[in-house]
Amino acid sequence: MAGGTEVTVSRAEYCVVACAEAWRGDGEVLASPMGLIPSLGARLARLTFSPDLLLTDGEAMLVRPDGTVEGWLPYRRHLALVTGGRRHVMMGASQIDRYGNQNISCVGDWSRPTRQLLGVRGAPVNTLNNPTSYWIPRHSPRVFVERVDMVCGLGYDRAEAAGAAYHRIRRVVTDLGVLDFATPDRSMRLASLHPGVTVEEVVQATGFALDVPDDVPYTREPTAEELTLIREVLDPGRTREREVRG
Template identity: 45%
Template sequence: MSESISLAEICISSSSKAWKGEGEILATGIGLIPRIAAGLAKLTHNPDLMMTDGETYLISQPAPMGKRDTSNDQVEGYMSYSRVFENLWGGKRHAMVTPTQIDSFGQTNISAIGDYDSPKVQLLGVRGFPGNFINHKNSIFIPNHSVKTFVKGEVDMVSGMGYQNKDLSNGKFEIKLVVTNLGVFDFNGENNNLQLLSLHPGVSIDNVIENTGFDVIIKSDEVTQMPTSDELACIREVLDPQGIRNSIFGE
């Protein structure tokens, strides 16, 4: 590999670990990095994952980013929106999503910023977050780790539930992994606090503390594991040959 390893590639490799050991479930990566990461998980450590073509069909190989000849897709099953709900209410799914805000409880927001009745910024709406987070495991990717995304107190409109309400989820709620532009985290600190697992190259503990609106437990300050040459080959040659991933951090 002559090319240097990009931050996007580090984030993809780290994010793909979300689906490690998850078995035969539906993997949904929403957005650029999560989608490539889900594909990487399927191509490396978890070939049993089910993935869609981004629309209605389950296909045998992850759909690469960018324009492709879909006639090459090996369709193996059907996953209409209706079936997505059936699947996820049954808990057989792990999604990686990018909320606009996340708080110390792991609560997430994609609905609206500011006062609910006349929001400063209206976003998408809660979409499937309430159902996703109460029914199956999720992981989070945040490309812009700051006090605006990792907010003090609670998120403005709780769209996905948090750890303080875990009992309401019949044991299904779990945020497995949180990957950001600064490092890798989970919520397995004492009392389900956010904890740092590793820092991306060039990032300091202070960077993380300054950019997080609540306390972070520093479990480890080691540098994030770099993508292996196998992983890089999958990312660069199979999943994103056009390099669309580099747009996320302007690399």
């Protein structure tokens, strides 16, 4: 860490910061993180660079990062946020392709799948009506596939035809790095590497031709304040370390 004794930052902590960055600049929108690392990221963003971010208990309340209630979120208001682009969801993906099409429903032919997963759930509405990001704790060719077996969340190649007014995929955070879609054809690009990871590792773990810039930066490290918040306020039990290897 700059300006003091060097501190070892874990891979999980880089992932928390990378997830937090998804909500940078969002303003007063509803954050809907799904999973431990995204939840830590959203709460960290609220405590630091996105103070207007709205957090929910998933039912009917707006909450502070410590879980205390700060307001009521009636279902009609929640729907207004969801359908009007005022919500930023971070979902998971069992499969995702180069254009950001996501599958959480099944593996294999949908009429006779080899594996049944969560089901479509709210993924179509999320991606049609909200900015969306993804958290994938195990970057592998089984997840990053040439073609998803079923489209649940819409990617860039399908969004325009579907009339998705608020469709935007901000970033895909994995245990290896951060990916985005800042390319001319909106295909997936390697945006940053977590320290200790090589470009070759990411390419080998991706089941399609990934856009790789000539100079890939490292994911930014937590500030001293952020590291203190992660370790002493948000996750003193270190549950984050059980979700991310390395």
